[in-house]
Amino acid sequence: MSGKFPEVQGGGSLILAWQIRNKHVLVIGGGEVAAGRILNVLNADAKVTVVSPREGLNEEVAYRIEKKQVEYIDRKFEPSDLDGADMVLTAVDDPEASSQIYKLCHERRIPANIADVPPECDFYFGSVHRDGPLQVMVSTNGNGPKLANIVRRKIAASLPDNTGAAIQKVGVLRRKLRKIAPAIEEGPKRMHWMSKICESWSLEDLCEMDEKDMDELLKSYKSGDVPCLHEVRHEGEPVVGFEGSFGWW
Ligand SMILES: C[C@@]1(CC(=O)O)C2=NC(=C\c3[nH]c(c(CCC(=O)O)c3CC(=O)O)Cc3[nH]c(c(CC(=O)O)c3CCC(=O)O)/C=C3\N/C(=C\2)[C@@H](CCC(=O)O)[C@]3(C)CC(=O)O)/[C@H]1CCC(=O)O
């Protein structure tokens, strides 16, 4: 039976797209590493609280505090800071404080990342390429963070510039399709049609598609046809008109 199903390759991580929007993230520390963590969770629309004495704040963290992008507590960590936290990220230059924070999080079952202490991380960060709705994360599972950065930049450089914009258009089209064909039973047909569009349209054409084109394209959904952008715009089709000297053409 070997070869019928994928082989299990243990030793990896479960890579997910964690929906942390409006959840409470506590960031402990206000240095350079904290600044990176803060941006990562703000990009995912989390509600962020930073605990760190003011004198140790990095310029970027101070900016986020000043702009009220994060809540701020100006002192060292205290256990009560964990109340209501859905996730904890520590980036402090004090290994003892880090370990104590991790133990408390573990007891309270709050998922935590302790920067640079892999055995005390419930999840690792990765190197992320972002282009609009597209995110690509590279993890080396603790083997080579610098290489994760290098691989991520190679992957990003190999992607066409308009990838994110095309994905954004596909998102709009999918939401419109769900509106005109909302039934659960339609799922397979919806998915099949959307897949065919993504396979047959170029990224350029997806980017060019406007709301009017989408509405026109959606008219083909019922029959299952997948016209190209030119057909959607009725370009190059014979136009029936009247030409004076020769009659109908
Ligand atoms: C991807 C990235 C995301 C981020 O942190 O945002 C990230 N580290 C990045 C950079 C980086 N970190 C380090 C260097 C120095 C060069 C080097 O050592 O390679 C550089 C390179 C640089 O600075 O350019 C030092 C380092 N990092 C860890 C240890 C401890 C250990 O391994 O034991 C040590 C050694 C300390 C020492 O030796 O003393 C541990 C972790 N770092 C992770 C993530 C997790 C595993 C990710 C993976 O394996 O893929 C993990 C396990 C836990 C975590 O922190 O989540 C980010 C790139 C972002 C970008 O794209 O720019």
Ligand SMILES: NC(=O)c1ccc[n+]([C@@H]2O[C@H](COP(=O)([O-])OP(=O)(O)OC[C@H]3O[C@@H](n4cnc5c(N)ncnc54)[C@H](O)[C@@H]3O)[C@@H](O)[C@H]2O)c1
């Ligand atoms: N994973 C990575 O990518 C990576 C890369 C570089 C460094 N690190 C590690 O991350 C940690 C932080 O690095 P950094 O460069 O941001 O350090 P940093 O010295 O610039 O910042 C540490 C911050 O923690 C604050 N702090 C210290 N004790 C605290 C406490 N008890 N409560 C609240 N805040 C406290 C300080 O005021 C300061 O703002 C270090 O352990 C470092 O080795 C991780």
